[in-house]
Amino acid sequence: MKPAITIKNLNFYYRQVMALKNISIDIPANRVTALIGPSGCGKSTFLRVLNRMNDLIEGTRIEGKILFNDTNIYKDMDLMKLRKKVGMVFQKPNPFPMSVYNNIAYGPRLHRKISDKELDGIVEKSLKSASLWDEVRDRMESSALGLSGGQQQRLCIARCLAVQPEVLLMDEPTSALDPVSTAKIEELVKDLRDKFAIIIVTHNMQQAGRISDYTAFFLNGEIVEYGATREIFHRPVDKRTEDYITGRFG
């Protein structure tokens, strides 16, 4: 199968510090890829390279190639188009201080003129896909900040879905949530896999095991091991991977 994103010889710098070293992997389409590793290993940085959110930080620089739909995202692709196609869910739920409806409608309204009726349809569909519709259908006009943390995070996912991304980046999306909300999000990730590639950064080994098809283990800015989750968890090739997974460090 054609990969969703191809990364070739990626180096990434924060000023003089090399934060990612020579990373070359293919991210498969319609699969969940988990990025694991200890704090500061570069997994979040890697994630933010993929939708160029690191561009907002002064003094960052990349080398190498990242191909999305055969296009180098740092050279030949319009930044806004890239971010529309590669959505992102953040660690802390960050709904806009607007109504539930306007949160979802925000993305579609950015990119084109759109009729109210079509917009209603997109909002409903996105909320249903994020399994939030039943909980918010009667409070579309109330503030999104009044939702619970878990609902807010699913709202953020729905907000991404509304612009029809091809890839969904998730940066520890459940680390600020309670176990029940976490379970709902994990369920959601499994459902959404059919529609696009999902890349999820997680600190939680069990979570990576439960929801991902592929896993990449990061250490000190390098990918130590990358492969099918089952293989990585049961028969890690590298000693360091084994140590991390069995909880000997990290």
Next chain:
Amino acid sequence: MRSHEKWVQGILFILATTAVLTVLAITFFIFSEGLPIMVDRGVTGFIGSTRWEPLSGSFGILGMIIGTIQITLGAIALGVPVGLACAVYLAEIADRRLEKILRPGIELLAGIPSVVYGFFGLSVVVPFLREHFPGNGFSILAGSIILAIMILPTVVNISENSIRSVPGDYRSASLALGASHWQTILRVILPAARSGIAASVILGMGRAIGETMAVIMVTGNVTKVAGSIFDPARTLTGNIAIEMGYAAGEHREALFATGVILFLIIMVLNFSTTRFSRKAGDVK
């Protein structure tokens, strides 16, 4: 607690209450001097009348109230868009080097004495208006232009602060959805900062209403209600400052009564600012 600490506490308490007591004293003084004539002339004779003829005993300040409103609204209409643009630029766009040049410039505006603004208005704005527009230059528009400049620091500083205090999360969320920087500013950041921006407008308004010297120097100060922005007008503050020197008896009381009205307007504005800043962050 040792006894000398009690002394220190007592002294600090007295000093702290001085400010409040002063306000109370001023309030009492203005009201006791101004209220009798307001009661005597009633609403129609004082607030409801545009006839201000101290020599014949008519003290209608409606003209000045209208003048104040006209000049203030003009100042807001001119000053707020510029101030807001400046705040957005400083908070969102300017790099550090440019910021270092712009910010002291704006702060300097706040430090210029108002008579200097008046002098600038008198020697630049008024002649300019006289040359290019109807009227003799002394006008509502001249007052509004000068006041618009004078309220800039207030509008810029408070708006900029409220823009800067919008959580970065909102910005990231918007950009990550493919919004441009400009779309993000317009659709997320400014709406989220709107209570602070509203507060800056109200505070600017307060400043504009209270300003006296610069306004007297450029607005012409006639008590007739202006028909256009090129006509002269008199403000409430101007009324007091111009006539206080020679007023006596009822005339003097009427000026205090003007002060009462001014006082009430400023009170209302101040209360609405606190209301707005309390609502900050609680956006729909």
